[in-house]
Amino acid sequence: MITKRRLLLLAWAGAVRGATQCVLLLSVAGLATMSRASGQPYPSSTIRIVVPSNASTPPDVISRIVANELSASKGWRVVVENRSNGSMTVGPADVLKQNSDGYSVLAVSMPLSTLPAILPNINFRLENDFAPVIQISRAYNVLVVNPSVPAKSISELVVFLKAQPDRYTFSSGGVGTPGHLIGEMFKLQTGVRTTHIPYQQLPQAMADLLNGTNQYSFISTLLVVDLVQSGRLRALATTGAKRVPALAQVPTVVEEGFPGLVVADWVGLAVKTGTPIEIVGQLNAAINEALAKPNVREAIGKLGAEVVGGTPSDFRDLMVSQVAHWAKVVKDSGIKKAE
Numbered sequence: 350m351i352t353k354r355r356l357l358l359l360a361w362a363g364a365v366r367g368a369t370q371c372v373l374l375l376s377v378a379g380l381a382t383m384s385r386a387s388g389q390p391y392p393s394s395t396i397r398i399v400v401p402s403n404a405s406t407p408p409d410v411i412s413r414i415v416a417n418e419l420s421a422s423k424g425w426r427v428v429v430e431n432r433s434n435g436s437m438t439v440g441p442a443d444v445l446k447q448n449s450d451g452y453s454v455l456a457v458s459m460p461l462s463t464l465p466a467i468l469p470n471i472n473f474r475l476e477n478d479f480a481p482v483i484q485i486s487r488a489y490n491v492l493v494v495n496p497s498v499p500a501k502s503i504s505e506l507v508v509f510l511k512a513q514p515d516r517y518t519f520s521s522g523g524v525g526t527p528g529h530l531i532g533e534m535f536k537l538q539t540g541v542r543t544t545h546i547p548y549q550q551l552p553q554a555m556a557d558l559l560n561g562t563n564q565y566s567f568i569s570t571l572l573v574v575d576l577v578q579s580g581r582l583r584a585l586a587t588t589g590a591k592r593v594p595a596l597a598q599v600p601t602v603v604e605e606g607f608p609g610l611v612v613a614d615w616v617g618l619a620v621k622t623g624t625p626i627e628i629v630g631q632l633n634a635a636i637n638e639a640l641a642k643p644n645v646r647e648a649i650g651k652l653g654a655e656v657v658g659g660t661p662s663d664f665r666d667l668m669v670s671q672v673a674h675w676a677k678v679v680k681d682s683g684i685k686k687a688e
Contacts (some may be wrong), residue, residue, distance in 0.1 A: 401440025418639040449623035462671035466679035467525040479619035481664035488654035490587035514542040520563040522551035533682035570653025595653040633635040
Protein backbone atom coordinates (compact mmCIF):
# COMPACT_ATOMS: atom_id res chain seq x y z
CA MET A 350 0.00 0.00 0.00
CA ILE A 351 1.39 3.40 -1.03
CA THR A 352 1.45 5.85 1.82
CA LYS A 353 0.99 9.61 1.53
CA ARG A 354 4.70 10.10 2.24
CA ARG A 355 5.55 7.68 -0.59
CA LEU A 356 3.35 9.61 -3.01
CA LEU A 357 5.07 12.86 -2.09
CA LEU A 358 8.52 11.33 -2.67
CA LEU A 359 7.47 9.95 -6.08
CA ALA A 360 6.07 13.32 -7.10
CA TRP A 361 9.27 15.09 -6.03
CA ALA A 362 11.40 12.63 -8.01
CA GLY A 363 9.24 13.10 -11.10
CA ALA A 364 9.53 16.85 -10.83
CA VAL A 365 13.33 16.61 -10.63
CA ARG A 366 13.48 14.33 -13.68
CA GLY A 367 11.21 16.71 -15.61
CA ALA A 368 13.29 19.74 -14.71
CA THR A 369 16.46 17.92 -15.72
CA GLN A 370 14.95 16.96 -19.05
CA CYS A 371 13.88 20.57 -19.63
CA VAL A 372 17.41 21.79 -18.90
CA LEU A 373 18.85 19.22 -21.30
CA LEU A 374 16.35 20.15 -24.00
CA LEU A 375 17.11 23.85 -23.58
CA SER A 376 20.85 23.12 -23.72
CA VAL A 377 20.49 21.15 -26.94
CA ALA A 378 18.29 23.86 -28.44
CA GLY A 379 20.85 26.46 -27.43
CA LEU A 380 23.65 24.48 -29.05
CA ALA A 381 21.60 24.12 -32.24
CA THR A 382 20.92 27.88 -32.31
CA MET A 383 24.59 28.63 -31.76
CA SER A 384 25.53 26.28 -34.59
CA ARG A 385 23.08 27.95 -36.98
CA ALA A 386 24.27 31.42 -35.96
CA SER A 387 27.97 30.69 -36.31
CA GLY A 388 27.73 28.48 -39.41
CA GLN A 389 30.93 27.76 -41.29
CA PRO A 390 33.99 29.98 -40.95
CA TYR A 391 33.91 33.07 -43.17
CA PRO A 392 34.43 32.98 -46.07
CA SER A 393 33.14 29.51 -46.92
CA SER A 394 31.83 30.46 -50.39
CA THR A 395 32.54 32.95 -53.17
CA ILE A 396 32.77 36.65 -52.34
CA ARG A 397 31.33 38.94 -55.03
CA ILE A 398 32.73 42.44 -55.49
CA VAL A 399 29.99 44.30 -57.34
CA VAL A 400 31.32 47.20 -59.42
CA PRO A 401 28.61 49.69 -60.49
CA SER A 402 30.63 50.84 -63.52
CA ASN A 403 31.97 49.35 -66.73
CA ALA A 404 35.06 47.22 -67.19
CA SER A 405 38.41 49.06 -67.34
CA THR A 406 37.16 51.98 -65.24
CA PRO A 407 39.24 52.78 -62.11
CA PRO A 408 36.84 51.05 -59.65
CA ASP A 409 36.84 47.94 -61.84
CA VAL A 410 40.59 47.73 -62.34
CA ILE A 411 41.41 48.43 -58.69
CA SER A 412 38.80 45.95 -57.44
CA ARG A 413 40.33 43.26 -59.64
CA ILE A 414 43.82 43.95 -58.28
CA VAL A 415 42.55 43.44 -54.73
CA ALA A 416 40.41 40.40 -55.66
CA ASN A 417 43.36 38.70 -57.34
CA GLU A 418 45.59 39.28 -54.32
CA LEU A 419 43.00 37.93 -51.87
CA SER A 420 42.63 34.84 -54.04
CA ALA A 421 46.38 34.35 -54.31
CA SER A 422 47.43 35.04 -50.73
CA LYS A 423 44.35 33.93 -48.77
CA GLY A 424 42.98 31.25 -51.04
CA TRP A 425 39.61 33.00 -51.02
CA ARG A 426 37.26 32.74 -53.97
CA VAL A 427 36.69 36.36 -55.00
CA VAL A 428 35.03 37.43 -58.24
CA VAL A 429 34.35 40.89 -59.66
CA GLU A 430 31.00 41.53 -61.32
CA ASN A 431 30.21 44.67 -63.32
CA ARG A 432 26.63 45.79 -62.72
CA SER A 433 26.44 49.16 -64.41
CA ASN A 434 23.95 51.57 -65.87
CA GLY A 435 24.03 55.26 -66.67
CA SER A 436 23.27 56.39 -63.12
CA MET A 437 25.34 53.74 -61.29
CA THR A 438 22.30 52.63 -59.26
CA VAL A 439 22.10 48.99 -60.38
CA GLY A 440 25.17 47.81 -58.47
CA PRO A 441 24.15 49.21 -55.07
CA ALA A 442 20.60 47.89 -55.53
CA ASP A 443 22.01 44.44 -56.28
CA VAL A 444 24.03 44.34 -53.06
CA LEU A 445 21.09 45.57 -50.99
CA LYS A 446 18.98 42.64 -52.23
CA GLN A 447 21.46 40.14 -50.80
CA ASN A 448 21.91 38.92 -47.24
CA SER A 449 23.98 40.94 -44.76
CA ASP A 450 26.66 38.26 -44.64
CA GLY A 451 29.73 39.75 -46.31
CA TYR A 452 29.49 37.73 -49.50
CA SER A 453 28.29 40.65 -51.62
CA VAL A 454 30.63 43.64 -51.45
CA LEU A 455 30.09 46.97 -53.19
CA ALA A 456 32.93 48.81 -54.88
CA VAL A 457 32.33 52.42 -53.82
CA SER A 458 33.85 55.36 -55.65
CA MET A 459 33.43 59.13 -55.61
CA PRO A 460 30.52 59.25 -58.10
CA LEU A 461 28.32 57.25 -55.72
CA SER A 462 28.69 59.98 -53.10
CA THR A 463 27.15 62.46 -55.55
CA LEU A 464 23.99 60.46 -56.24
CA PRO A 465 21.85 61.86 -53.39
CA ALA A 466 22.36 65.34 -54.83
CA ILE A 467 21.96 64.36 -58.48
CA LEU A 468 19.21 61.76 -58.00
CA PRO A 469 17.28 62.78 -54.87
CA ASN A 470 14.68 60.03 -55.43
CA ILE A 471 17.07 57.06 -55.28
CA ASN A 472 15.96 54.48 -52.73
CA PHE A 473 19.25 54.12 -50.87
CA ARG A 474 21.75 56.31 -49.08
CA LEU A 475 25.41 55.43 -49.22
CA GLU A 476 26.20 56.49 -45.66
CA ASN A 477 23.14 54.76 -44.15
CA ASP A 478 22.56 51.58 -46.13
CA PHE A 479 26.17 50.46 -46.49
CA ALA A 480 28.73 49.63 -43.82
CA PRO A 481 32.21 50.83 -44.83
CA VAL A 482 34.97 48.23 -44.96
CA ILE A 483 38.03 50.09 -46.25
CA GLN A 484 39.26 52.81 -48.57
CA ILE A 485 41.55 51.19 -51.10
CA SER A 486 42.98 54.05 -53.10
CA ARG A 487 43.08 57.74 -53.82
CA ALA A 488 43.69 59.23 -57.25
CA TYR A 489 43.40 62.50 -59.09
CA ASN A 490 42.10 63.73 -62.37
CA VAL A 491 44.04 65.54 -65.04
CA LEU A 492 42.93 68.67 -66.83
CA VAL A 493 43.66 67.87 -70.47
CA VAL A 494 43.03 69.80 -73.66
CA ASN A 495 42.93 68.88 -77.29
CA PRO A 496 46.24 69.93 -78.91
CA SER A 497 44.33 72.41 -81.09
CA VAL A 498 43.73 74.51 -77.96
CA PRO A 499 46.71 76.90 -77.65
CA ALA A 500 46.73 77.02 -73.83
CA LYS A 501 49.80 75.69 -71.99
CA SER A 502 48.53 76.45 -68.46
CA ILE A 503 45.26 76.84 -66.57
CA SER A 504 45.51 80.62 -66.70
CA GLU A 505 46.00 80.55 -70.46
CA LEU A 506 43.03 78.19 -70.82
CA VAL A 507 40.85 80.60 -68.83
CA VAL A 508 41.84 83.48 -71.10
CA PHE A 509 41.17 81.34 -74.18
CA LEU A 510 37.72 80.25 -72.97
CA LYS A 511 36.67 83.73 -71.82
CA ALA A 512 37.54 85.22 -75.19
CA GLN A 513 34.50 83.49 -76.70
CA PRO A 514 31.91 82.71 -73.99
CA ASP A 515 29.55 79.78 -74.56
CA ARG A 516 31.40 78.59 -77.64
CA TYR A 517 33.51 75.81 -76.14
CA THR A 518 32.62 72.54 -74.46
CA PHE A 519 34.04 70.13 -71.92
CA SER A 520 33.17 66.44 -71.77
CA SER A 521 32.71 63.79 -69.11
CA GLY A 522 31.56 60.21 -68.72
CA GLY A 523 28.17 61.36 -67.46
CA VAL A 524 26.28 63.61 -65.08
CA GLY A 525 27.67 63.39 -61.55
CA THR A 526 30.98 61.83 -62.55
CA PRO A 527 34.24 63.32 -61.25
CA GLY A 528 34.93 64.88 -64.65
CA HIS A 529 31.56 66.62 -64.66
CA LEU A 530 31.68 67.95 -61.10
CA ILE A 531 35.28 69.12 -61.23
CA GLY A 532 34.42 70.84 -64.50
CA GLU A 533 31.58 72.67 -62.76
CA MET A 534 33.93 73.67 -59.93
CA PHE A 535 36.34 74.99 -62.56
CA LYS A 536 33.59 77.15 -64.07
CA LEU A 537 32.55 78.49 -60.65
CA GLN A 538 36.09 79.41 -59.64
CA THR A 539 37.24 80.93 -62.93
CA GLY A 540 34.04 82.47 -64.31
CA VAL A 541 34.36 80.78 -67.70
CA ARG A 542 31.18 80.00 -69.61
CA THR A 543 31.37 76.63 -71.30
CA THR A 544 28.91 73.81 -71.91
CA HIS A 545 29.10 70.38 -70.34
CA ILE A 546 28.67 67.45 -72.74
CA PRO A 547 27.90 64.22 -70.83
CA TYR A 548 28.44 60.84 -72.46
CA GLN A 549 26.90 57.51 -71.54
CA GLN A 550 30.04 55.74 -72.67
CA LEU A 551 33.44 57.11 -71.65
CA PRO A 552 35.23 55.77 -74.77
CA GLN A 553 33.01 58.01 -76.93
CA ALA A 554 33.80 60.99 -74.69
CA MET A 555 37.50 60.27 -75.13
CA ALA A 556 37.10 59.91 -78.91
CA ASP A 557 35.37 63.29 -79.22
CA LEU A 558 38.00 64.96 -77.07
CA LEU A 559 40.74 63.50 -79.25
CA ASN A 560 39.07 64.60 -82.49
CA GLY A 561 38.47 68.14 -81.21
CA THR A 562 34.67 67.99 -80.86
CA ASN A 563 35.20 69.02 -77.22
CA GLN A 564 38.06 71.23 -76.12
CA TYR A 565 38.93 70.08 -72.61
CA SER A 566 38.11 67.61 -69.88
CA PHE A 567 39.05 66.47 -66.37
CA ILE A 568 39.86 62.78 -66.76
CA SER A 569 41.21 60.06 -64.49
CA THR A 570 44.97 59.66 -64.62
CA LEU A 571 44.52 55.97 -65.47
CA LEU A 572 42.87 56.85 -68.77
CA VAL A 573 45.17 59.59 -70.04
CA VAL A 574 48.76 58.76 -69.08
CA ASP A 575 49.56 57.14 -72.43
CA LEU A 576 47.66 59.78 -74.41
CA VAL A 577 49.56 62.59 -72.70
CA GLN A 578 52.92 60.91 -73.12
CA SER A 579 52.23 60.31 -76.81
CA GLY A 580 51.19 63.95 -77.33
CA ARG A 581 47.61 63.18 -78.37
CA LEU A 582 46.39 65.24 -75.42
CA ARG A 583 48.09 68.08 -73.54
CA ALA A 584 47.98 67.95 -69.73
CA LEU A 585 47.75 71.31 -67.98
CA ALA A 586 47.48 70.21 -64.35
CA THR A 587 46.53 67.38 -62.02
CA THR A 588 43.89 67.92 -59.33
CA GLY A 589 46.09 66.86 -56.41
CA ALA A 590 48.07 68.81 -53.86
CA LYS A 591 51.24 67.06 -54.98
CA ARG A 592 52.43 65.77 -58.32
CA VAL A 593 51.37 62.36 -59.59
CA PRO A 594 54.40 60.10 -60.19
CA ALA A 595 52.91 58.72 -63.41
CA LEU A 596 52.79 62.32 -64.76
CA ALA A 597 55.65 63.86 -62.81
CA GLN A 598 56.20 66.55 -65.45
CA VAL A 599 52.64 67.92 -65.04
CA PRO A 600 52.10 70.64 -62.38
CA THR A 601 49.31 70.50 -59.83
CA VAL A 602 46.36 72.86 -59.62
CA VAL A 603 48.02 74.24 -56.48
CA GLU A 604 51.17 75.10 -58.40
CA GLU A 605 49.01 76.68 -61.08
CA GLY A 606 47.36 78.95 -58.51
CA PHE A 607 44.00 77.16 -58.19
CA PRO A 608 44.04 75.35 -54.82
CA GLY A 609 40.25 75.25 -54.79
CA LEU A 610 40.38 72.64 -57.55
CA VAL A 611 42.12 70.02 -55.41
CA VAL A 612 39.80 67.02 -55.76
CA ALA A 613 40.57 63.38 -55.07
CA ASP A 614 38.81 60.49 -56.72
CA TRP A 615 38.75 57.37 -54.54
CA VAL A 616 37.77 53.72 -54.45
CA GLY A 617 36.76 51.64 -51.44
CA LEU A 618 34.65 48.67 -50.43
CA ALA A 619 31.47 48.49 -48.37
CA VAL A 620 28.93 45.84 -47.39
CA LYS A 621 25.24 45.93 -46.63
CA THR A 622 24.42 47.51 -43.27
CA GLY A 623 23.77 44.79 -40.71
CA THR A 624 26.73 42.66 -41.74
CA PRO A 625 28.33 41.28 -38.53
CA ILE A 626 31.13 43.48 -37.27
CA GLU A 627 33.42 40.44 -37.09
CA ILE A 628 33.08 39.90 -40.84
CA VAL A 629 33.69 43.58 -41.57
CA GLY A 630 36.81 43.39 -39.41
CA GLN A 631 38.03 40.25 -41.14
CA LEU A 632 37.59 41.81 -44.57
CA ASN A 633 39.31 44.99 -43.44
CA ALA A 634 42.31 43.11 -42.02
CA ALA A 635 42.70 40.92 -45.11
CA ILE A 636 42.52 43.86 -47.52
CA ASN A 637 44.93 45.97 -45.45
CA GLU A 638 47.33 43.04 -45.61
CA ALA A 639 46.86 42.83 -49.38
CA LEU A 640 47.45 46.57 -49.82
CA ALA A 641 50.77 46.27 -48.00
CA LYS A 642 52.11 43.88 -50.64
CA PRO A 643 54.70 45.51 -52.96
CA ASN A 644 53.11 44.02 -56.08
CA VAL A 645 49.71 45.49 -55.18
CA ARG A 646 51.14 48.91 -54.38
CA GLU A 647 53.07 48.88 -57.66
CA ALA A 648 50.02 47.85 -59.70
CA ILE A 649 47.85 50.59 -58.17
CA GLY A 650 50.68 53.12 -58.53
CA LYS A 651 50.91 52.43 -62.26
CA LEU A 652 47.31 53.58 -62.54
CA GLY A 653 48.28 56.99 -61.18
CA ALA A 654 46.69 56.19 -57.82
CA GLU A 655 48.05 55.72 -54.32
CA VAL A 656 47.21 53.06 -51.74
CA VAL A 657 45.29 54.24 -48.66
CA GLY A 658 43.97 51.43 -46.43
CA GLY A 659 42.94 52.15 -42.85
CA THR A 660 39.91 51.39 -40.70
CA PRO A 661 36.20 51.17 -41.49
CA SER A 662 35.75 54.31 -39.38
CA ASP A 663 38.25 56.18 -41.58
CA PHE A 664 36.29 55.24 -44.66
CA ARG A 665 32.96 56.17 -43.06
CA ASP A 666 34.30 59.68 -42.34
CA LEU A 667 35.30 60.04 -45.99
CA MET A 668 31.94 58.87 -47.33
CA VAL A 669 29.94 61.17 -45.05
CA SER A 670 32.10 64.20 -45.83
CA GLN A 671 31.98 63.54 -49.59
CA VAL A 672 28.18 63.28 -49.66
CA ALA A 673 27.96 66.68 -47.94
CA HIS A 674 30.68 68.25 -50.12
CA TRP A 675 29.18 67.25 -53.45
CA ALA A 676 25.69 68.25 -52.37
CA LYS A 677 27.03 71.78 -51.96
CA VAL A 678 28.84 71.71 -55.32
CA VAL A 679 25.67 70.54 -57.08
CA LYS A 680 23.62 73.26 -55.39
CA ASP A 681 26.14 76.04 -56.10
CA SER A 682 26.59 74.94 -59.71
CA GLY A 683 22.88 74.82 -60.43
CA ILE A 684 23.19 71.31 -61.88
CA LYS A 685 19.76 70.08 -62.85
CA LYS A 686 18.56 67.22 -60.65
CA ALA A 687 16.84 64.19 -62.11
CA GLU A 688 13.12 63.90 -61.42
